[in-house]
Amino acid sequence: MNAEAPVEPGRIVLLTASHRVAPGLLSWPAWRTLHAADRVLCADAEHPQLPYLREAGVGVEIAAPTAQELVDGCAGGRTAVVLAAGEGDQALTDGLARMAGSGRVQMPDLELLPGSYDLPGARLLDLVQVMDRIRRECPWSSQQTHKGLAKYGIEEAYELVEAIEDGDRDELREELGDVLLQVVFHARIAQEASGEEGDEPFSIDDVAGTIVDKLVHRHPHVFGDARAETPEDVKEHWLRTKAIEKQRDSVTDGVPLGQPGLALAAKLASRVRTAGLDVELPTEEDGDRAVGYELLAMAVRAEAEGHDPEAALRAAARAYRDAIRAAEATARD
Numbered sequence: 497m498n499a500e501a502p503v504e505p506g507r508i509v510l511l512t513a514s515h516r517v518a519p520g521l522l523s524w525p526a527w528r529t530l531h532a533a534d535r536v537l538c539a540d541a542e543h544p545q546l547p548y549l550r551e552a553g554v555g556v557e558i559a560a561p562t563a564q565e566l567v568d569g570c571a572g573g574r575t576a577v578v579l580a581a582g583e584g585d586q587a588l589t590d591g592l593a594r595m596a597g598s599g600r601v602q603m604p605d606l607e608l609l610p611g612s613y614d615l616p617g618a619r620l621l622d623l624v625q626v627m628d629r630i631r632r633e634c635p636w637s638s639q640q641t642h643k644g645l646a647k648y649g650i651e652e653a654y655e656l657v658e659a660i661e662d663g664d665r666d667e668l669r670e671e672l673g674d675v676l677l678q679v680v681f682h683a684r685i686a687q688e689a690s691g692e693e694g695d696e697p698f699s700i701d702d703v704a705g706t707i708v709d710k711l712v713h714r715h716p717h718v719f720g721d722a723r724a725e726t727p728e729d730v731k732e733h734w735l736r737t738k739a740i741e742k743q744r745d746s747v748t749d750g751v752p753l754g755q756p757g758l759a760l761a762a763k764l765a766s767r768v769r770t771a772g773l774d775v776e777l778p779t780e781e782d783g784d785r786a787v788g789y790e791l792l793a794m795a796v797r798a799e800a801e802g803h804d805p806e807a808a809l810r811a812a813a814r815a816y817r818d819a820i821r822a823a824e825a826t827a828r829d
Contacts, residue, residue, distance in 0.1 A: 506570030506604040509533070509577045510589070513545060513611040516618040520548030526611035530554045530577055535569065537561065538579040545579060545611075563591025570604040624700055627680045642682055649678045661810065679703065713737060735770060747771045757788075759806040761795035769800065 539560035549556055570576050595601045630637045652674045659667040683700040714737045717724035724730045747767040768775050777793055780786040798805040
């Protein structure tokens with residue numbers, strides 16, 4: 497008597513797709529597997545991929561089989577594709593893992609097939625969605641305004657600088673996120689502008705589009721036919737293009753007066769030097785302003801020598817702080 501031929505265990509494919517990519521945009525291996533499968537199952541009747549699969553002629557069963565039921569259904573060499581839900585199918589994958597680990601079950605071939613991948617920057621879409629929900633549902637965030645948030649933008653910028661100076665990579669990543677949050681938060685608030693008082697609404701896409709256009713326009717040596725061999729050439733391109741765009745009446749236009757004093761002095765000195773102007777520094781013999789004029793002269797000299805006076809003073813202040821702590825420790829001992 498002939499022995500029965502062993503039953504082919506078949507194949508189970510767990511098909512995943514990034515929710516950050518438009519539904520229907522699946523890879524060729526994913527579409528090929530879907531069309532060739534004996535069964536395509538999905539537990540979520542509202543899964544965003546379903547209309548596109550049906551339009552492509554792929555029949556989908558709305559079902560949530562157990563691991564055992566899925567394995568039994570693949571007997572005889574059948575292929576079952578499970579379209580994973582957005583949060584995954586933890587119970588199913590755990591069940592399959594337990595069966596495979598038991599060693600008592602002839603398991604089908606198990607395959608994880610990504611149908612689409614996140615593009616670089618895809619998590620920014622998550623941030624936009626989270627910010628949108630927070631703006632709608634959080635009692636504090638829903639009441640914030642551009643003016644009310646202004647101080648946080650300054651604080652986060654300084655914390656970012658501190659992380660850079662400390663050389664702490666983990667802290668740098670976190671502080672960059674905090675600065676990015678300010679951008680997304682302000683853009684979300686701007687979406688709600690009524691336009692009644694001249695404040696036209698704009699979104700994070702408008703913000704991104706504006707900076708993209710600016711970067712492309714100011715880098716003709718990258719996106720156009722211009723040539724730039726050195727950093728100085730690049731700076732010349734940037735300043736020339738910026739001057740044409742802004743059409744400013746003074747080299748001081750666009751310099752924020754609210755920035756720290758040394759940084760402000762260095763920025764003004766840089767504008768004067770770049771414009772080739774001969775401007776005598778103000779002086780005073782005595783009084784509080786005399787000290788300010790001395791600091792101004794030092795900042796101008798530092799900028800001319802290629803130093804950042806604000807960063808230099810911060811570094812000196814940090815060294816002073818370390819000296820203070822050392823003195824305190826000695827006093828305690």
